[in-house]
Amino acid sequence: METLGRLTGPSPLALPLLVLLALISAGLVIYAAGNWALGAGFGAAVLAGAALLSWYRRLHPPEVAVGEAVPDWTVARAAADASNMAIAVTDRAGRLVCASDLFGEWFPGFPTPPHVTGDAPLSDSLGHAARAAWRDGEARVEGIVQGALRLDAFLCRTGRSEDYLLWRFSPVRQPSALDDVHRLLTGEAGRQLGEAGIMAVMIGGEGRIRAANGAFLLRAAGRIDANITGRDFAAHMRVDDKGRLFLAREESGGVPLRLLQVPLKRAAQPAGAQSGAQDGPMLLLLIDEPAGNAGGTSALSYIETLLSLLPFGLAMADRDGRVLFMNKAFSRAAGVKPEEKPSYPGDLVVREDQAAVADAVRRFAVGPQMSGDVAVRMRNQPDEPIALSLAGVRGLGEAAVLLSLKDNSEESKLKRQVAQATKMQAIGQLAGGVAHDFNNILTAIIGHCDLMLMRHTPGDSDYDDIQQIKSNSNRAAGLTRQLLAFSRQQTLRPQILQLPDIVADVSNLLKRLLGESVKLEVTHGRNLGAVRADPGQLEQVIVNLAVNARDAMPDGGTLNIQTYAVPAAKVREMRSDILPPADYTAVRVSDTGLGIPPDILSKIFEPFFTTKELGKGTGLGLSTVYGIVKQSGGFIFAESELGRGASFVIYLPVYQGADADQAAQPKAPVRRSETWGTGTVLLVEDEDMVRAVAERALSRQGYKVLTANDGEQGLEVLAGDEKIDLLISDVVMPNMDGPSMVARARATHPDLPVLFMSGYAEEQLRKSIDIANVAFLPKPFSVSQLAEAARDALAMRPAE
Incomplete structure (x- = not known):
């Protein structure tokens, strides 16, 4: 819709023309009066007056009468038709000035609102609405009936001067x-x-x-x-x-x-028709x-059929507490076979909980319907209490109580596994710390024994005593190695090897350990893949398992050691949740002894757990085996049946490296040179007793030894005038540890060979000691082991 008029304003040529007229007027005044000031003032006054007149015209433009311009309604009508709405526009005189096509369809002949229908009351309502819209700006009329249509009308005042009324008619949807x-x-x-x-x-x-x-x-x-x-x-x-x-x-x-x-929709009923007739x-x-209404089947049997399909445990009992039905999930959760249905719910729980269960069933069987839980311990699983839910039911014949039992066997298993893992981690951390401190003490004891043995010869009065002290110290060192083994913190020296070679090496020792009453049988499979493990630790694993098997056969029997290949396809067929699919080489150690009870089988790998008499077992044997196998990347499983022996199966992954084919080839013995040496050694150790024995041992081997208590003192000695040929340092020290000291020392001595020593495992410290040209010596060590390690570390020094 176009506008009804336009505002008039100054012409673009008006301003230059006014300036020219002001200059001419000023010139005439100057010519007539001969006064420049009077002429300039007159010209300025003319310009000021013109500016004021222009400003006033802008603020108060002249209005153009409505009748002077003819509105173009074609745009408004096109917009109304595009909106698909019935729209009409009237002026103040009530004349129809614009309407949409839909308005003409609903109201033939394009009548003038409010006279769209012949209904006088409706026309009066529309007239009142029109007057209200002119007065208030808008109005509304509902319930306009036009043939089959039911319409609502909405009116609003519009236009530049609000001289028009807009009528909008919309249909009312009839509920159907x-x-x-x-x-x-x-x-x-x-x-x-x-x-x-x-x-x-x-x-x-x-x-x-x-x-x-x-x-x-x-x-x-x-x-x-x-x-x-x-x-x-x-x-x-x-x-x-x-x-x-x-x-x-x-x-x-x-x-x-x-x-x-x-x-x-109810049709009209003729007189005399039956009430409720529907057409x-x-x-x-x-x-x-429902099954209770078909074929005479009872409602209870129908409910039982439904309950048998549910995945959670449900059972029903009558008012006397007798069990009427239990589904498979309930039997599984209760630990009973489906065919062994108990007579009463109390038969499922331990004796102490039977009275509570019977009382709960009686309470829920009578009176108002209610539900609740009772904490009970199942007879087949007495260690872990579970919740037995009860609910009173009515209308199911004999059934009066619905019992629900959650099958939380998997949840309990996970809880036990998490608790076991947490306990093992805590014990492992404790054992690692104890073993570290104990290794320092054993290093000093064994070192001083070696130094004393250098001054005594066999036959001296003190020689045997010193030898006994060293022997007991070595036994104590073996105990710390067991502590580190089950906590997976021991130092391993893995090699590429074949399991039959390990079994062959240890077979002679096993024959002496087993005695005459136990027969040893060894069989090997074909196409066995090479594995990567510490041969000494694998021998320890086999020995521990063999000794346990011997103790389980007090009257004699047979110990069988078998090696065989387990391809990945067979692992997938096993569907094990623990063993990932891969190629393995397995070793099975089985006996014909008494077997392991089921309640003990899950605890045999726990540290300090033993079934032997007091003083005959430490409980670290199988935990050590477990730790060595896991640290080697393998898996171990125990299988047993009472009276038919036990089997331990170890799966070690097949090594896929390029040097796997060299595992079976014998290696040439390495010729060792003398341990005597020359040069200056810097010894950094925070334990006084270890530092003292190591200093004496190295001095006796011909080295000049400089000592320091920690990393900071070690750097000070290294910065002195003395040339250092070898740096021997503990790893864990206060103030500055060994790796930090070596990292700073390499800045000034890049080719300095370093020998780390520690009571912790090398694998545990691998991230911190991952430095080039570095060797490692685990504690406790003897004087000869320290001398050999120093010799080998000096051999890494580049030739000058």
Whole structure:
């Protein structure tokens, strides 16, 4: 719609013209009066007056009368038609100046509002609304009846000067139960009804189908997208001789149906007609008839059938507490076989909890319906209390109490595993710390014994005593190695090897350990892959398992050691949750002894757990075996049956490196040179006793030894005038540890060989000591071991 008028303003040439007139006027004044000041003032006054006049015209422009311009209504009408709305525009005189095509369709002849209908009261209402809109700006009229239409009118004042009324007519949607039900059946609600087992159909008064949900289409026509609109509903149904209703398509073995009718529009009933007669459209709901109403089957058996399909444990008991039914999940959670149904719920729990269970069943069986939980311990699982849920039920015949038992065996297993892992981690950290401190003490004891033995010869009065002290110290060192082994913190020296070679090397020792009453049998498989492990530790594993097997056969028996290949395909067939699919080489150590009880089998790898008499076992044997196998990247499993022996199977991954083929080739013995040496050694150790014995041992080997208490003192000595040929340092020290000191020392001495020594395992310290040209010596060590390590470390020094 175009505007009704335009504002007038100054012409673009007005300003230059005013300036020219002001100059001419000023010139005439100057010419007449001969006064320049008077002429300039007169010209300035002319310009000022022109500016004031222009400013006033801008603030108060002249108005143009409405009648002076003819509005163009074509744009407004096109916009009204595009909106698909019935719109009309009237002026103050009540004349119709613009209307949409839809307005003409609803009101033929384009009548002038408010006279759109011949209804006088309605015209009066529209007239009052028009006056209210002129007064208040807007108005509304509802319930305009125009033929089959029911309309609402909305009026608002509009235009630049608000000289027009805009009439907007909108249809009122009539509520229709038929449309609502049609949308319900064909939409999401119909699908949800089908998932709940309800078939829904809407039929007309003539009995023909107008709409149906997917559940009815699938069972009545065989396809969920079938088009059966307009077909006779009765043609899809059948009634048997007992009056039961079935789907015609389900001729044999069908389920009887229950039909519910919901009238959607009640037709007018003639006089004398039966109340409730229905001829209009209806919503039909069909559900499967409960089993209690079909074929004489009891409701209880139907409920039992449903409960047997549920994945959680449910059982039912009568008022006297007798068990009527329990599903498989309940039997599994209670730890009983399905065919061994107990007579009472109390038979499932330990003796101490039987009275509480019986009392709870009696309370829930009578009175109002209620539910609750009772903490009980099952007879087959007495260690862990679980919750037995009870709920009173009514209307199921003999059943009075519903019992629920959660199968938390997997959850309990996970809890035990987490608790075991936490306990093992805590014990491992404790054992590692104890072993570290104990190794320092043993290093000093063994070192001083070696120094004393250098001054005594066999036959001296003190020689045997010193030898005994060293022997006991070595036994103590073996104990610390066991502590580190089960906590997986020992230092391993892995090599590429074949398991049959390890078994062959240890077989002679095993024959002496087993005695005459135990027979040793060894068999080896073919195509065994090489493994990467510490041969000495693997021998220790086999010896520990063999000794345990010997103790389990007090009257004699057979110990069998078998090696065989386990390809990845076989591992997948095993479906183990622990053993990942890969190629393994396995060793099985089995005996014909007494076997291991089931309640002990899960605890045998725990540290300090033993079934031997006091003083005959430390409980570290199998925990050491477990730690060595796990630290080697392998897996160990125990299998046993009471009276039929036990088996331990170790799976070690096949080594895939390029040097795997060299595992079976014998290596040439390495010639060792003398341990005597020359040069200056810087010894950094925070333990005084270890530093003293190491200093004496190195001095006796011909080295000049400089000592320091920590890393900072070591750097000070290194910065002195003395040339250092070898740096021997502890790893863990206060103030500055060994790796930090070496990292700073390499800045000034890049080729300095370094020998680290520590009571912790090398693997545990690998990240901190991952420095080039560095050797490692585990504590405790002897004087000869220290001398050999120093010699080998000096050999790494580059030739000058």
